[in-house]
Amino acid sequence: MAEHLCLLGDANSVHLRRWALEMATRGFRISIVTARPQPLEGIEQIVLPPVRRSADWLWRVGAARRAVAALAPDLVHAHYVTSYGFLAARIGRRPLVMTAWGSDLLLTPERSALLRALTGWTLHRADLVTGDSLDLVAAADAYGLRRPAVQLHWGADMARFAPADWPARAPFEIVSLRSWEPNYRIPVILQAAAALHHEAPQRPLHLHLLGGGPDEAALRAQAQALGLAQVVSFHGRLDDAGMAAVLARCKASVSVPASDATSVSVLESMAAGVPVVASDLPANRQWLDADRRLIVPVDDATALAGALRLLRDDDTLARQVSEHQLARMRMDGDRRVQMDRMAALYRELLADQHPLRR
The missing domain is CATH 3.40.50.2000 (Glycogen Phosphorylase B;)
Structure with a gap:
């Protein structure tokens, strides 16, 4: 049976949509929990109440918890630490992966001591944190993670984006x-x-x-x-x-x-x-x-x-x-290579959580 990966993120983002489709081609069953929906063929979505301001994320925990419980995935992956990452941390389902997108670690925590503390609390609930640049990985590691953050970027489709004459x-x-x-x-x-x-x-x-x-x-x-x-x-x-x-x-x-x-x-x-x-x-x-x-x-x-x-x-x-x-x-820079790495990390986490899968 295919491993069930639940992504928490903006379904209207081309980056999350690409990630979902890449993992589907690697044998995962994919579902998405999102506050910003956009249909994606063959992938189930559960839509949270809309988020119009940052404080709204605090009031979406219950809906996110119910959504993930209904899906009962093998693995949860939250995209963007200070929004969906916070929801995933509150839900508490493991294994849990978080991917930082940039401003969530480079800008948001610098706005106040409270936001920095909340960001640290969120990151410490993850079994794996990834970021797509060295400075982003360093920003995550500065919180003293249990496991060093992994640099893994989105990559480009080298077949689609090829040089013209x-x-x-x-x-x-x-x-x-x-x-x-x-x-x-x-x-x-x-x-x-x-x-x-x-x-x-x-x-x-x-x-x-x-x-x-x-x-x-x-x-x-x-x-x-x-x-x-x-x-x-x-x-x-x-x-x-x-x-x-x-x-x-x-x-x-x-x-x-x-x-x-x-x-x-x-x-x-x-x-x-x-x-x-x-x-x-x-x-x-x-x-x-x-x-x-x-x-x-x-x-x-x-x-x-x-x-x-x-x-x-x-x-x-x-x-x-x-x-x-x-x-x-x-x-x-090939997206295929990066997504292969990510699929291997998912399966490593699942094996650690369930040794009989090895």
Whole structure:
């Protein structure tokens, strides 16, 4: 009989959905307990009452406990420590895995001593904690876990996100795959694009904004005010095939959040052979060591424009960066390899909990 894995997380997140489908292909029966539902074919979901503010998580414990009891899974895995991780810790079913997503360990606990204490209490209820970057793993280990946290990232689909022939790409097209919300600093990308466009209006330039999000109206207004109406395409959320098609047109991918762990969009850009310009964060430095001139300070539109100018004006450099980043992805960025590792960790935990399974 297949092991039953219950995921606690946002079912409307592409990352959780990919995780669920990857584990289903590895022989697990999957169910999801979520406060943000979206149907996923072949996978059972139990929906919690909506969460509209952080304090609501405190009042979802009973519903989450009933949901997990009804499902009776062999293993529980909570995604995002300070929300679903808290629920899973309160439920108390084991084995319990928690995956930190970034802000839940890098930002939230720093807001108050109470939140830090609650985060520590939550983490100590897990049998295994994973994070997708070295700084995230270090942040988890700082709480004195019983077992060191494991670095395991989401990876990229190396078959789907494959490099296109470089000469087929348009003269200079830029893409951002990040969501349209404050942390991802899309206004800074627009400012940098405006600087490039206005300094050389005769040179072809186009910016593709993918991801979608709550700031759409403000971003469209900013693009209009900056004179970029004909330069920017607001694509919104695209599926993997749509993202890959846009990446195949581009010679630069931009990811400049204020806070982040390993970004799947960065990995997908690297896998597609598109040189990445990123903000100066530990996780980005961990992956992007091809040319440090393409690592820029947070909120520095001038530096971002300068990095993009390098890629626009030096095709040899752009190709070298593309080749280096692609080689890095082929070495340790394949989603299949990462999900195989995770499946093995699940089965190790189950064997430890039930020795007769060995």
